[in-house]
Amino acid sequence: MIIPGFRFAATAAGIKKAGGLDLALMVADAPAAAAGVFTTNRVKAAPVTLSRQRLKAGKAQAILVNAGNANACTGPQGLQDAWETTRQAAKLLNISERLVLPASTGVIGQPLPAPKIAAALPQLAARLHPGGFLEASQAIMTTDTRPKTAILKEKIVGREITLAGMAKGAGMIHPNMATLLVFIFTDAAAHPRILKRLLLEALPVSFNRITVDGDTSTNDTALFLASGRAENALVQEPGPPMLELGEMLKEVMGDLASQVVADGEGARRIYRVEVLGAASPADALKAARTVALSPLVKTAMAGADVNWGRIMAALGRSGARFDPELVDIAYGDHLIARKGQARGPEAEALAQKVIQTGSFIVRIHLHAGDFSDYYDTCDLTEDYIRINASYRS
Amino acid sequence: MIIPGFRFAATAAGIKKAGGLDLALMVADAPAAAAGVFTTNRVKAAPVTLSRQRLKAGKAQAILVNAGNANACTGPQGLQDAWETTRQAAKLLNISERLVLPASTGVIGQPLPAPKIAAALPQLAARLHPGGFLEASQAIMTTDTRPKTAILKEKIVGREITLAGMAKGAGMIHPNMATLLVFIFTDAAAHPRILKRLLLEALPVSFNRITVDGDTSTNDTALFLASGRAENALVQEPGPPMLELGEMLKEVMGDLASQVVADGEGARRIYRVEVLGAASPADALKAARTVALSPLVKTAMAGADVNWGRIMAALGRSGARFDPELVDIAYGDHLIARKGQARGPEAEALAQKVIQTGSFIVRIHLHAGDFSDYYDTCDLTEDYIRINASYRS
Numbered sequence: 001m002i003i004p005g006f007r008f009a010a011t012a013a014g015i016k017k018a019g020g021l022d023l024a025l026m027v028a029d030a031p032a033a034a035a036g037v038f039t040t041n042r043v044k045a046a047p048v049t050l051s052r053q054r055l056k057a058g059k060a061q062a063i064l065v066n067a068g069n070a071n072a073c074t075g076p077q078g079l080q081d082a083w084e085t086t087r088q089a090a091k092l093l094n095i096s097e098r099l100v101l102p103a104s105t106g107v108i109g110q111p112l113p114a115p116k117i118a119a120a121l122p123q124l125a126a127r128l129h130p131g132g133f134l135e136a137s138q139a140i141m142t143t144d145t146r147p148k149t150a151i152l153k154e155k156i157v158g159r160e161i162t163l164a165g166m167a168k169g170a171g172m173i174h175p176n177m178a179t180l181l182v183f184i185f186t187d188a189a190a191h192p193r194i195l196k197r198l199l200l201e202a203l204p205v206s207f208n209r210i211t212v213d214g215d216t217s218t219n220d221t222a223l224f225l226a227s228g229r230a231e232n233a234l235v236q237e238p239g240p241p242m243l244e245l246g247e248m249l250k251e252v253m254g255d256l257a258s259q260v261v262a263d264g265e266g267a268r269r270i271y272r273v274e275v276l277g278a279a280s281p282a283d284a285l286k287a288a289r290t291v292a293l294s295p296l297v298k299t300a301m302a303g304a305d306v307n308w309g310r311i312m313a314a315l316g317r318s319g320a321r322f323d324p325e326l327v328d329i330a331y332g333d334h335l336i337a338r339k340g341q342a343r344g345p346e347a348e349a350l351a352q353k354v355i356q357t358g359s360f361i362v363r364i365h366l367h368a369g370d371f372s373d374y375y376d377t378c379d380l381t382e383d384y385i386r387i388n389a390s391y392r393s
Numbered sequence: 394m395i396i397p398g399f400r401f402a403a404t405a406a407g408i409k410k411a412g413g414l415d416l417a418l419m420v421a422d423a424p425a426a427a428a429g430v431f432t433t434n435r436v437k438a439a440p441v442t443l444s445r446q447r448l449k450a451g452k453a454q455a456i457l458v459n460a461g462n463a464n465a466c467t468g469p470q471g472l473q474d475a476w477e478t479t480r481q482a483a484k485l486l487n488i489s490e491r492l493v494l495p496a497s498t499g500v501i502g503q504p505l506p507a508p509k510i511a512a513a514l515p516q517l518a519a520r521l522h523p524g525g526f527l528e529a530s531q532a533i534m535t536t537d538t539r540p541k542t543a544i545l546k547e548k549i550v551g552r553e554i555t556l557a558g559m560a561k562g563a564g565m566i567h568p569n570m571a572t573l574l575v576f577i578f579t580d581a582a583a584h585p586r587i588l589k590r591l592l593l594e595a596l597p598v599s600f601n602r603i604t605v606d607g608d609t610s611t612n613d614t615a616l617f618l619a620s621g622r623a624e625n626a627l628v629q630e631p632g633p634p635m636l637e638l639g640e641m642l643k644e645v646m647g648d649l650a651s652q653v654v655a656d657g658e659g660a661r662r663i664y665r666v667e668v669l670g671a672a673s674p675a676d677a678l679k680a681a682r683t684v685a686l687s688p689l690v691k692t693a694m695a696g697a698d699v700n701w702g703r704i705m706a707a708l709g710r711s712g713a714r715f716d717p718e719l720v721d722i723a724y725g726d727h728l729i730a731r732k733g734q735a736r737g738p739e740a741e742a743l744a745q746k747v748i749q750t751g752s753f754i755v756r757i758h759l760h761a762g763d764f765s766d767y768y769d770t771c772d773l774t775e776d777y778i779r780i781n782a783s784y785r786s
Binding site for chain 1: 433434435436437463465466467468500501502503504609610611688689692693695696698700701702703705706708709710711713714715717718730732733734735773774775777778779781782
């Protein structure tokens with residue numbers, strides 16, 4: 001997995017209690033066009049504050065990420081730590097510290113172990129290599145059980161363009177405007193303004209349509225760096241080249257978002273809640289999101305229980321306008337409720353088989369209008385509790 | 394537990410799969426002043442529709458309740474079943490069917506077994522007796538592990554007044570405007586308009602401040618019947634007698650609400666999230682509710698983990714306005730975070746002991762204004778999943 005113009009490295013700096021890779025450096029050969037979106041949580045981690053500020057320049061050359069500590073709720077010292085660790089990285093890379101974007105994920109409210117990061121930086125910088133993408137994607141994991149990466153190579157804008165991304169996240173996932181940690185790299189040449197716009201357009205069909213537990217993180221960050229090494233004509237305004245690049249980005253980000261849901265804490269089953277026939281776009285989204293978030297629907301899926309009544313109850317409190325006696329609900333291709341009422345034991349048996357496949361669509365038709373939307377989510381199992389009741393210990 | 398003017402009875406009608414008491418009848422000796430509040434869920438069960446309609450007259454003489462089947466999402470047949478079963482009860486009681494209020498709780502989307510109810514009604518009516526309050530409170534349970542009742546006897550309005558209530562509910566609990574099933578009885582004489590007003594005033598300090606899982610039921614119902622047997626001067630307008638009766642009602646409903654949270658599905662620990670210093674009443678409520686609902690906070694409590702960072706993250710996405718660097722958080726009397734930052738391992742050890750008591754207050758000071766509010770909730774344990782993944786089977 002090589003993205004022309006970028007090098008990567010990871011190391012075990014001793015930040016995670018359990019050990020393992022926990023510090024990654026991602027570096028462009030020269031300053032890259034850059035854009036980012038961040039958490040909408042009022043409580044923002046120090047690296048979010050610093051990265052957001054530095055991205056105003058529209059360029060960046062390095063990303064320094066640690067797992068095991070969120071550097072959130074850490075006050076002025078947290079900002080100082082984010083600043084100091086990126087300064088040290090910049091020095092080793094011989095670039096301006098303003099070109100280094102920090103990102104952190106892990107426990108909230110504990111001081112960042114900056115000395116450990118400082119001690120690990122020299123060998124981390126020395127290890128940078130074009131093939132280090134996968135090891136970097138491993139170093140940003142927390143409760144994730146596997147790394148999430150996606151890569152696309154396509155001939156667009158008159159060149160063979162590579163676009164690759166990595167993401168981490170398994171709990172505290174209910175992104176809004178941004179996501180947990182997502183880093184996207186391309187060798188296309190594009191203006192930072194275009195990168196930002198494409199990011200914002202890709203979110204509603206990727207990370208803003210997934211939920212694991214409804215908890216929006218303090219550290220959600222998505223960064224998009226373009227090295228320009230493909231030497232295409234700079235994409236700097238709307239038009240076919242921008243659309244082509246946007247399609248690649250949506251594909252990569254959609255793929256990563258699916259991987260995040262599939263690796264949801266304790267998840268054994270993933271499903272898409274698709275709402276059709278809503279009275280407005282907002283109604284469609286509210287209905288899909290409320291059903292996707294319902295713990296009672298999630299636990300029913302964990303038990304392979306075709307308890308569509310819980311879906312009706314969730315729809316009813318969602319705020320979406322509809323007539324309960326018109327609602328159709330299908331699991332996969334099997335209609336289980338028609339006009340708000342059960343279709344009987346046979347339909348139920350077929351729907352149960354759909355749940356047992358482990359990956360399926362719940363299709364809800366409100367018959368209230370022409371709008372649709374969706375949300376991807378996972379079931380809620382005893383393992384979610386086990387993981388989160390003991391996360392810090 | 395005798396409430397002058399009322400008789401109760403319960404029986405096993407074979408509605409619950411597991412067997413046991415599942416049908417209750419509650420009858421006033423004569424038509425009683427009556428008021429009710431119902432679910433705000435757009436999907437309303439048939440008994441909710443019928444009871445709401447019948448209560449417009451401001452009087453009722455009987456409540457017919459079944460557990461094991463919600464009679465929700467059952468279409469015209471569901472309404473017909475609610476109507477027919479109350480008609481049969483009325484006939485046995487020799488009263489008008491318009492004086493019988495139906496209520497149901499249990500699985501959504503399955504036809505009410507009306508013939509089983511019809512078959513059980515004669516012996517149920519024959520069993521009615523003034524001491525049947527407790528058995529009736531047992532018959533309305535679903536996943537509840539124990540009945541919830543509260544009784545108060547006080548000298549108010551120039552008489553010794555009795556006010557007693559029963560409630561059921563352990564899951565699908567996030568009442569809004571009303572609650573699961575709550576039945577309140579008093580021998581005071583009061584106008585239905587006053588009963589309704591007192592119910593609405595008591596909800597914000599009882600059932601509208603508790604949450605188990607954020608799922609609002611399709612069947613939430615609170616009914617308040619006053620027999621007038623105490624022969625006090627009819628309470629029919631605002632004034633000291635109304636306030637006295639209101640205080641009794643708040644006490645009984647607050648007590649019942651606490652019992653519901655304590656019996657939350659799988660709950661081992663209960664806690665109150667108290668928010669102080671909010672910029673507005675709405676901000677205080679949003680902050681308290683969001684923290685109380687957070688699955689990550691709930692699982693941390695299950696693990697006795699003083700993970701106050703999750704509280705900060707929940708506050709941050711609540712929509713309440715505040716400066717994260719001013720927030721104080723205490724578990725019981727132990728301040729764990731000051732000005733948005735950790736106070737260290739010793740404070741944490743003390744806070745952990747508070748969690749381990751099993752019943753405590755989390756006090757959050759936003760330092761953004763003068764408003765406060767609270768929410769009562771319980772921890773989220775593996776048993777919640779176990780109960781809900783297999784509820785119907």
